[in-house]
Amino acid sequence: MFQWYQNAEKCYVFLSDVSASMTDAQLHQSAWETSLRKSRWFTRGWTLQELLAPASVEFFSSExxxxxxxxxxxxxxxxxxxxxxxxxxxxxLDEFSVSERKGWMAGRQTTQEEDMAYSLIGIFGVSMEFRYGEGKERALERLQEEMDKGVRYAAFRLKK
Incomplete structure (x- = not known):
């Protein structure tokens, strides 16, 4: 999914819980900015990649x-x-530390506990199979294993 968003020319975000019923959103930005800060969209796990991957993202109010x-x-x-x-x-993204990128998930929630790991796959540039039912901890362990493989592969390529 991360690559799909990365290849998108533009992504649109409909914030159903942000109201900007004023005629000119720019003039009345403070009116909707408070609800923007509380929007559920920023607390969902999968929306992290929707925010980071595409070059262009446009945000729209409930209206x-x-x-x-x-x-x-x-x-x-x-x-x-x-x-x-x-x-x-x-x-x-690899210019940001692993702990910093993991920290971007803080305060986010997912419906399936494994999605806390799965929604980070693209953020770390790895590929792995989804195994719903394995639990959050095992999914995070497998994510770390895939990240470690990538580091070892990069080190191997540098030696050549």
Whole structure:
């Protein structure tokens, strides 16, 4: 999914819990910015990759009013998610530490406990099979194993 979002020309986010019923969203930004900060979208696990992977993301209110895009809202998004602006702007994710990237999941929730690990697959540039029923801890262990394999492979390529 991460690569699919990465290849998208533009992604759209409908924030059903953010109201901006004013005629001019820019003039009345403070009115909807408070509800933006509380939006459930920023607490769901899978939306992390929807935020980071695409170059262009546009946000819309429950009234389908454009609130802005990832660029114009980067300060608010960074404050809400604790994701550095550089990551939001598309800097390579491997430039951020493993613990920092894992930290971007803090406060996020998933329906299936394994999805806490599965939604990080693209963030760490690994591929692994989904095994629902294995539990969150085992899924996170397998994610770490795949990350370790990637590091070993990169080290092997450097030696050549």
């Amino acid at each position: 389908r009013q454009r609130l802005g895009d990832k660029d114009s809202l980067e300060r608010q998004i960074s404050d809400i998610t604790r994701i550095p602006v550089a990551a939001l702007r598309g800097d390579p």
